[in-house]
Amino acid sequence: MAFQPTMPFGGTAGWSFLTRTMETQKAAMQASPVVKRDMDYFRANIAKVGSAEDLVKDYTLLKVALGAFGLQEDLPNKFFVRKVLEEGVFDQTSLANRLSDPRYGAFSKAFGFGGAGVPRTVLSGFPDEILSAYSDQTFEVAVGDTQPELRLALGLERELDRVLKGATSADAHWFGVMGSPPLRNVFETAFGLPESFAALDIDQQLRVFRTRADAIFGAPEVADFAAPEMLEGLRDRFLLLTELDGGSANLASTPVLGLLSGAAGSIGSASVLSALYSA
Incomplete structure (x- = not known):
C-alpha cells in the first residue's frame, strides 16, 4: 500500500499543520516498504549506469530519477527522456533547453550524460543528491493526492530557485x-x-x-x-x-x-x- 500522509485539512491551516509534522511524516514515508525498496535499489545500482540508454532500460532507476524532478508522468516516454538526457544542456539547441519547463534542464544537467566527461552517476555523493530530491518530491506527491495546493506550496521555494538559477x-x-x-x-x-x-x-x-x-x-x-x-x-x-x-x-x-x-x-x-x- 502506498504511503498516505496525515492531512486533516488544506489551506493555511493545513500548511501550519504540515510544517509542524513534516519531519515525522517524511520519516514514516521513507520507512514505508515501497519507498524504501526503490531508494535502496537506486543507491545500490545507479553507479553502474553509464549512459542514458542504461538508465531508461531500468524501470526502478528511471522511476526514482524522474521522480526526483517531479517528472514521474514521463516514465512511459522512454525515447523522449533518453533524448533529453543524451543532448544535455550545453548546446542551446538541445531538447532540454528548448523545452519551456525548466525541470527538464535540471534533470539533464544533474545526470550529465550530455557532457564530454564521465556522467555524474559515478560520483560518490550522487545517490544522496538524487534520493534527497526524490524523498521530497515523493512526499509532495503524497500530500498532493489529498491537498493539491499544499503540494504546490511545499515545492515553491525549490521551483523558484530552479528558475532563477536556470536563466540570467x-x-x-x-x-x-x-x-x-x-x-x-x-x-x-x-x-x-x-x-x-x-x-x-x-x-x-x-x-x-x-x-x-x-x-x-x-x-x-x-x-x-x-x-x-x-x-x-x-x-x-x-x-x-x-x-x-x-x-x-x-x-x-x-x-x-x-x-x-x-x-x-x-x-x-x-x-x-x-x-x-x-x-
Whole structure:
C-alpha cells in the first residue's frame, strides 16, 4: 500500500499543520516498504549506469530519477527522456533547453550524460543528491493526492530557485515561471488571473505578470521573491485565495480578491483582463 500522509485539512491551516509534522511524516514515508525498496535499489545500482540508454532500460532507476524532478508522468516516454538526457544542456539547441519547463534542464544537467566527461552517476555523493530530491518530491506527491495546493506550496521555494538559477535575465525568469506548471499555478492563483490568461500572447502575459507582482507585492521581478519574507507572502496569499475559492485556481470572480488587491467588489474574468492589459 502506498504511503498516505496525515492531512486533516488544506489551506493555511493545513500548511501550519504540515510544517509542524513534516519531519515525522517524511520519516514514516521513507520507512514505508515501497519507498524504501526503490531508494535502496537506486543507491545500490545507479553507479553502474553509464549512459542514458542504461538508465531508461531500468524501470526502478528511471522511476526514482524522474521522480526526483517531479517528472514521474514521463516514465512511459522512454525515447523522449533518453533524448533529453543524451543532448544535455550545453548546446542551446538541445531538447532540454528548448523545452519551456525548466525541470527538464535540471534533470539533464544533474545526470550529465550530455557532457564530454564521465556522467555524474559515478560520483560518490550522487545517490544522496538524487534520493534527497526524490524523498521530497515523493512526499509532495503524497500530500498532493489529498491537498493539491499544499503540494504546490511545499515545492515553491525549490521551483523558484530552479528558475532563477536556470536563466540570467529578468524577462527570462518570468518566462521560466510561465513554463513551469507548478510555479505558473501558484503565481496565477496569487495574482487572481483567470484560466483564459494562458491563451494570451506570451509578451502580453509577461507584462501582466510583472504588473500584478508590482501592484500586489511591490516586487516586479521574480528574483524579488527569493527573499524569505517575499516568498512567505506569495505562499500565504496563494494558500488563502485557494482556500477561499474552494481549491480553484481561477480566482478572478472571488469577491475577497478585490479587497486583497485594492479593487472594489467582485468583477468577472473579462473585466479583470481588460483592467490588467490597460495597466
